[in-house]
Amino acid sequence: MRALTVVPDKPGSLDVGSVADPRPGPGELLVRGVALGVCGTDKEIARGEYGWAPPGRDRLVLGHESLGRVLTPAGGFAEGDLVVGVVRRPDPVPCGACAAGEFDMCRNGRYTERGIKERDGYGSELWTVEADYAVRLDPRLADVGMLMEPTTVVAKAWEQIQRVGERAWFEPRRVLVTGAGPIGLLAALLGTQRGLDVHVLDRVADGPKPGLVKALGATYHHDPVDRVLAALRPDVVVEATGVGSLVFDAMAGTASYGIVCLTGVSPAGRSLTVDAGSLNRDLVLENDVVIGSVNANLRHYHAAADALARADLGWLSGLITRRVPLGRAAEAFDAGEDDVKVVIALPGD
Known part of the structure; x- marks a missing residue:
């Protein structure tokens, strides 16, 4: 499959290339990527200012503003469900906040983050996510659901x-x-x-x-x-x-x-x-x-899903001022004069 990858700390390393197809483990969903939002953090990582690859790897699959459809269900999800993946995972120790499910307030900094810190992101044609860290979206949000993470x-x-x-x-x-x-x-x-x-x-x-x-x-x-x-x-x-x-x-x-x-x-x-x-x-x-205030835990993801479901779809669509295909993903990292939100369209939906 194709994925958007970068070598953290290396400016100019952004690339769309082939990587191995993911295989879901126990309790994980296999998801076909629909779209990916691009934000300032992604641009910082692409400029070599930030980011960590998974242990033992040079390249990181970029992207944390996810949207996809379930191919292989698990944990109460059904095939075809519209989902996003949570970005942060608790630290393995864990600290008191992570142990209480408040991993957005991690005290010791040992958390990991999809597409940012030591875990591959969602910028690929296929991705996996633990069912416990996936959130179902209203089907009406199929064109705008990548706004979930910033929400x-x-x-x-x-x-x-x-x-x-x-x-x-x-x-x-x-x-x-x-x-x-x-x-x-x-x-x-x-x-x-x-x-x-x-x-x-x-x-x-x-x-x-x-x-x-x-x-x-x-x-x-x-x-x-x-x-x-x-x-x-x-x-x-x-x-x-x-x-x-x-x-x-x-x-x-x-x-x-x-x-x-x-x-x-x-x-x-x-x-x-x-x-x-x-x-x-x-x-x-x-x-x-x-x-x-930074990041979010599962409670905030569900609150955001509710807020987007209540919002006017036309207004949400107006936030997305450019959509580019995965093959031209580099264009999403160049700011346009009237850009609000730029989205990378992933194949398959």
Whole structure:
């Protein structure tokens, strides 16, 4: 079969080549790949900045935003079921969090991840997955189900926001999402599903993003962040850019008892001048909270599956701005001017 592989730490090693067909073990599904989403992590691995091959191997099968159909069922799944595979696996020790099923909160870093860390990903014509780490999707999501993994990230973020907020009376009304990439737009989707007044801030003024936000019933902004924050005073900020200056502006610009959830990863090596005393004073005196959120466990996958099943299919389709075949997968790693989500179509569906 064909697969999208890379040599971690080696820039320019991205390749579509032949690998052995997988054989499902006990309790595993054999799945025919349908599509694969491409995200910033995949691009970092392709640039040689990140990633680990399976032990004893040089190449890693890339891809963690999966979508496929079951060929050989197991564990309550049926042939033809539309499924995605969970990305992370608990560490083998395990730590207390992994032992409790909260492997997204692994304490010792010995977890593994499909397509990222020491386990082959889902970027192949066929793949296997343990039935316990597969999640069934509504059949209506056959064209957009590869959005499941990024939706799990924001499902976890909203869960964490809710848990933090409920340390006291908590009825948020207004949320600002910074960044209108896939994570930001999906965070906005879940915000509207919660009945909140959702605002999205991004630097572009045209292209598909403003229309996607408007179609949610949310409000799009491209003014300077300090102006937007001053006008809105949001109860919640979901930060999805990783831009350092935006992070600190968000921390200083919420309403009292505000919660800022960071989902974007900032690049290292950049310095900012921050009035740490003023920021600390505001956080303490207003009972504000800043939390980071990354990855997802099985609970978040099921929450994401429910959220996608409730979403408008036309809107979800609008997030996918380019589809390329597996044979031209390298094109998915070159950013287009109006790209939101780029998808690699795998043969067989």
